[in-house]
Amino acid sequence: MAFTLYLLLQAALLCVNTITVLHEERFLKNIGWGADQGIGGFGEEPGIKSQLMNLIRSVRTVMRVPLIIINSIAIVLLLLFG
Amino acid sequence: MHPAGLAAAGTPRQRKWPSKRRTPVSQPGMADPHQLFDDTSSAQSRGYGAQRAPSGLGYPAPSASPQAAFLADPVSNMAMAYGSSLAAQGKELVDKNIDRFVPVTKLKYYFAVDTMYVGKKLGLLFFPYLHQDWEVQYQQDTPVAPRFDINAPDLYIPAMAFITYVLVAGLALGTQDRFSPDLLGLQASSALAWLTLEVLAILLSLYLVTVNTDLTTIDLVAFLGYKYVGMIGGVLMGLLFGKIGYYLVLGWCCVSIFVFMIRTLRLKILAEAAAEGVPVRGARNQLRMYLTMAVAAAQPLLMYWLTFHLVR
Numbered sequence: 001m002a003f004t005l006y007l008l009l010q011a012a013l014l015c016v017n018t019i020t021v022l023h024e025e026r027f028l029k030n031i032g033w034g035a036d037q038g039i040g041g042f043g044e045e046p047g048i049k050s051q052l053m054n055l056i057r058s059v060r061t062v063m064r065v066p067l068i069i070i071n072s073i074a075i076v077l078l079l080l081f082g
Numbered sequence: 083m084h085p086a087g088l089a090a091a092g093t094p095r096q097r098k099w100p101s102k103r104r105t106p107v108s109q110p111g112m113a114d115p116h117q118l119f120d121d122t123s124s125a126q127s128r129g130y131g132a133q134r135a136p137s138g139l140g141y142p143a144p145s146a147s148p149q150a151a152f153l154a155d156p157v158s159n160m161a162m163a164y165g166s167s168l169a170a171q172g173k174e175l176v177d178k179n180i181d182r183f184v185p186v187t188k189l190k191y192y193f194a195v196d197t198m199y200v201g202k203k204l205g206l207l208f209f210p211y212l213h214q215d216w217e218v219q220y221q222q223d224t225p226v227a228p229r230f231d232i233n234a235p236d237l238y239i240p241a242m243a244f245i246t247y248v249l250v251a252g253l254a255l256g257t258q259d260r261f262s263p264d265l266l267g268l269q270a271s272s273a274l275a276w277l278t279l280e281v282l283a284i285l286l287s288l289y290l291v292t293v294n295t296d297l298t299t300i301d302l303v304a305f306l307g308y309k310y311v312g313m314i315g316g317v318l319m320g321l322l323f324g325k326i327g328y329y330l331v332l333g334w335c336c337v338s339i340f341v342f343m344i345r346t347l348r349l350k351i352l353a354e355a356a357a358e359g360v361p362v363r364g365a366r367n368q369l370r371m372y373l374t375m376a377v378a379a380a381q382p383l384l385m386y387w388l389t390f391h392l393v394r
Contacts, residue, residue, distance in 0.1 A: 004271045008278060051290045 019059045020067055192237035194227040202232050207311050210342040216349055240307020247310045250317050254392040273388060280306050284377055291369050297350045309339050309381045313389050320393035328393045336382035343378035
């Protein structure tokens with residue numbers, strides 16, 4: 001079971017890519033997970049769905065630029081070393 | 083050893099808040115509870131001072147020898163002084179900035195252990211059924227160092243258990259003629275990857291369930307690292323007594339770790355009211371209970387997964 005740290009890094013990179021690729025208007029709004037569709041009343045405890053939506057939105061906002069860099073590095077490394 | 087614990091047992095209802103304001107653990111045996119480690123600097127400086135005085139006196143004396151002539155040269159004296167001041171400045175800079183990347187001061191708390199604590203904690207990991215009081219003692223809002231409280235998490239046992247696990251895995255592979263040095267690195271990397279994955283999964287689920295807990299990441303790593311102790315026991319018994327011994331000891335350690343994790347995490351994750359044993363209804367607490375059960379159930383699974391290929 002060769003589950004190495006490198007494999008974990010690759011899997012994490014792919015997962016973050018997946019989250020970032022979800023398009024706001026074409027996809028998330030159609031299934032009711034848009035950024036403006038989850039605002040519950042204040043003083044109410046946010047449920048799992050709104051936490052997930054917040055997470056997706058923040059990952060997309062924060063990781064957009066760093067992912068460009070990390071993906072470029074990963075592509076170059078994979079091309080060179082297989 | 084736990085006077086506040088006995089007092090609190092008499093009033094179980096008031097335990098949830100005053101437990102943080104327990105009487106400070108100030109017994110005559112301890113020098114200063116705020117100190118994590120014993121202070122031996124005075125003995126050191128005395129020793130160094132005594133050493134430096136005669137050597138300082140010895141410098142101007144052998145000025146005839148060529149090496150001392152080189153050192154007595156005023157320019158090289160200045161250069162030496164400048165070099166040493168530069169080194170001191172660099173050390174200061176590193177000390178100031180290292181805390182930003184690696185929380186050294188916080189890590190020191192987790193390594194403030196002594197032999198008695200390690201012995202009692204190992205006993206608790208193998209037999210947690212008789213222990214009554216699982217709360218961590220506090221002292222003016224900071225948790226007490228592990229050497230003064232057996233319930234406090236530490237990083238010494240998980241770190242040592244991890245290294246021992248890698249070595250025992252190498253031993254097990256060696257007895258089956260399957261050993262090669264890079265396999266050791268592979269085992270270590272695999273175990274670390276599973277640990278990282280577990281920590282990330284638990285952090286994610288804690289975020290999703292919006293639990294207001296004081297369970298820090300390092301605490302979580304410490305709790306998740308305790309299962310390596312059971313794994314080592316299982317593999318060693320498997321080496322000595324074959325598969326029967328392995329399954330018996332691993333089964334015992336799995337159940338112990340399950341109970342240990344549930345009792346420890348119940349105090350951290352579940353609401354204060356539920357921690358006293360009263361099953362509180364409500365979707366929130368139910369979800370938290372499921373989360374605690376899931377975390378505790380993942381431990382035996384991982385213990386089996388990481389060791390079954392070592393015992394044939």
